[in-house]
Amino acid sequence: FTPDAIALLASLADHAAVAIDSARRLDETRTALARLEAANATARAHSEALHLASDAHDRLSKLVLRGAGTDEVAAEIAALLGGGVAVHDTDGSELARVGTAPVTPSPGGLAASRTEGRAVRADGVWTCAVLAGAEPLGSIVLTGRGDLSEADRRLFERSALVTAMLLLIRRSVAETEDRVRGELLDDLLADPAASAHRDPGSLTLRARRLGVDLARPHAVAIVDCEPALRSRLAAEATRVVRGLGGLAGTRQGRTVLLVPCDRARTLAQDLAAGLARGIGAPVTVGTAGPATAPDRHAALHTEALRCLTALHALGRTGEGADVAALGFIGVLLGDRADIAAHVDRVLGPVLAYDAERGTELVRTLHAYYDQGASLARAKDALHVHVNT
Known part of the structure; x- marks a missing residue:
């Protein structure tokens, strides 16, 4: 190129x-x-x-x-x-x-x-x-x-x-609201004799403002569980009792509830079962009541505490009961040793049957228990056949 x-x-x-x-x-x-x-x-x-x-x-x-x-x-x-x-x-x-x-x-x-x-x-x-x-x-x-x-x-x-x-x-x-409710509960459970300035009308008004009708029968319940879970139990009990229209607070390290109800024993059993499910551990509940007079709530608290103590002493931890459910022990723990009422509640039907028909069922019971609940020995003491 x-x-x-x-x-x-x-x-x-x-x-x-x-x-x-x-x-x-x-x-x-x-x-x-x-x-x-x-x-x-x-x-x-x-x-x-x-x-x-x-x-x-x-x-x-x-x-x-x-x-x-x-x-x-x-x-x-x-x-x-x-x-x-x-x-x-x-x-x-x-x-x-x-x-x-x-x-x-x-x-x-x-x-x-x-x-x-x-x-x-x-x-x-x-x-x-x-x-x-x-x-x-x-x-x-x-x-x-x-x-x-x-x-x-x-x-x-x-x-x-x-x-x-x-x-x-x-x-x-x-x-x-829980703090206000707790203060009201403290005032309701205070000893009326020690509270010179306690005004039942004022307590009723304060309760009404919180949606609590003290004219309805209320029972006192004390709930308890193992110490490590008590704060959790208090929160769960407060949530439950708010739905029931009652009050919750803490006294002497235990959660105390004031709940509207007609039967304290049923309330105790329901609370023990429901709260145990809520915290995943056994809950013991002692109740007393119900009563409608605000000045009775302090006495109910004392009775409920005795009931709770008795449940623990009897090895019935994890149960719910009132004093009446404890039998004669409940009579001894109650504020009034109303033995006649207890006897009437337990043996009333038998006594009435004997009085109406001239029978001897009470004597039969005496013989049965005197013989150590043995049918064979009791029939010999009564001179009757064992079937009788």
Whole structure:
């Protein structure tokens, strides 16, 4: 090739190099622009998600600050997320439910949510722990939704924060109310003779403001369990007695309840069984009453405490009873050694039968027990056949 041809080819190669470099830079610019547009779209979506979450948080917070209950907040969360919502307490009891059948949080999902601090999908539902710092307050379950977008997931987690605020407010109110109820219970159980300024009318008015009608018959119950679980028992007993329309407090390290009822023994048995399930350990309950006069409650408290002490002494820990259920020991423990009433309650039908028909059933009983509850020896002492 001639020098001119070689120079021309070299010149063309230089032009080709410039064209190739320009095309490469143009392609890189286009790629960068596409990435920038994608980043802008992500930023816009993230901004919209934050805006939606913030707006939902404001709406839910205003509901709480306006005094809305758990039902209203759950309904708002369900509307925002387009699914069914159930709110549960720390013990798994349902506080509110909207748009879904009864559902319980998945134990594994709830544990993962507490650890990660995020909403978790498990067993076909979304679960988000309701936390105040590291303290668990309950949980929210979302049903009817498959995968949640990041915006909806963030919204669900914001809802848990608002629910935590609501439950904290409720707990604060409950603690204040429990303190007031405990003070009233202390005044009701105080010895009337030692309380010179005790005014029954004032106590009745204070009770009425708390929704307690002292005109109804009330029994006093003292509940007890192993020392390590007493604080938990006090919380569970307070929750139960609030539902029964009574009062709860602590005296001498034991939880004392004033509960409206007609039969103290039935109350004791129900409380022993229900509270034992609640704390997962045996609960012993001694009761006394019922009585309608507020000045009788102090005496009922003393009798209930004696009953509880007797249950422990008799090896009947984990049971519930009143003094009457303890038989003659109950008579000895009672404030009034009403032996005649005890005899009438136990032997009344037999005595009445003998008086009406001229029989000797009481003599038969004497002989039976005198002979050590032996039918063979008793029939010899009575000169009758063993079948008789």
